Amino acid sequence: MVPFAGWRMPLRYASETAEHHAVRRMAGLFDLSHMGEILVTGPEAGAALDYALISHLSVVAPGRAKYTMICAADGGVLDDLVVYRRGDEEFLVIANAANTGVVVRELTDRAAGFDAVVTDATDDYALIAIQGPEAAGILAPLCDLDISVMKYYAGASGSVAGRAAWVARTGYTGEDGFEVYCRPDDAEHVWTTLLTAGAPAGLIPAGLAARDTLRLEAGMPLYGNELGPDVTPFEANLGRVVKFDKPGDFVGRAALASRAAEGPRQVLIGLTVRSRRVPRHGYPVLLDGGVADGVVTSGAPSPTLGVPIAMAYVSTASAGELYVDIRGEAVPATVTELPFYRRRK
């Protein structure tokens, strides 16, 4: 167990490598109850989120989800979010644990001119994610929804193991899977029931360490690594998330528009390292000749690929060879298209 954003979180249950492989090949169960749940409700909830966030939330259909971000006025990313539209006048915003306070404050301020109410509901929800190719098969008999027809980035109210839950086909692993938002009092029952039912199919509990290597292979950004107040969505290859064509102003619009016009100041790339030494967060990226050109944002030995991989910000997108300064040694690294891993559909 490790301290994480004010929570005590399991870094691993046994072997993070085994947990990683279980999610790729069978299924893994994650306790993500640290994530922030923020309700935005009211007749103008959609309009408030259109103003507060960079995406066009008011056109999202009830029962669908969107990956988006909340930016500062200067375009810097305050958090990346998943937003579920649960009804015409009800949105559930999922924030990173460390940012929940900031997101609640910003949403509250930004919703002030709208007929909408922002409520921090983090303490009302536990979050259990079941991820991997076997996830749907394990969850289906325990859920009263027909999850076999649930689309990716969709969700619905139902029950899991007999307990009320918001069930969504979302995740952060690069695999098919579901996220189950239930009452904290029901979490242990839901967890235990899923784990018992899924054990024959290979389901095991998975911790933060496996979650990090899974999302890195899938090329997904992590707030604090690839995303932060000093980068805009454009640097992170996520410019498509910014919806300039939605009506009305939104926080960060002017700054993001000028950034879009001038082009990103740095670019996020993938690197595959030709060494057994592992590039890690903060290590310098070097050009041929040793000139520093950027920095590693995330790095790990990839359990699926069997080689160290990394994401890094560099000055310009260039194919070919770079080097990572791994504790004083310039180790060659090949620029690799993201994601490193894409599941077969």
Add this chain to the structure above:
Amino acid sequence: MSVPAELHYTPEHEWVSVAGDAATIGITDYAASQLGDVVFVSLPAVGAAVTAGEPCGEVESVKSVSDLYSPVDGEVIETNPDLEDDPALVNSEPYGAWMFKVRLPAGGVLPADLLSPAEYEDLTKSAG
């Protein structure tokens, strides 16, 4: 957490066993479980001189990298070839997966600051 009674320990979580003038060194069960899955062990070259308390290698796990310290002075006489192919042995059998062997200097004695099993166990408990 296993702390075999026949070994000596360091505050940096190495274990040492001595036979004749040779010391065999690895990292403890506690260290391996704290590091998580080990993916690469960088060891000193055979013939290299190592100094007690000085880093002489690295242990890379999925989540972190840590220096490997020599608990003793001496000359490296052997490194464990099995760790090249299967570094995860450090996790599965930390007291079998020795890392390197050092020939102690003539008349050499072990450094006085090595920990007894009881002292090492206390150290890991106070570290949580």
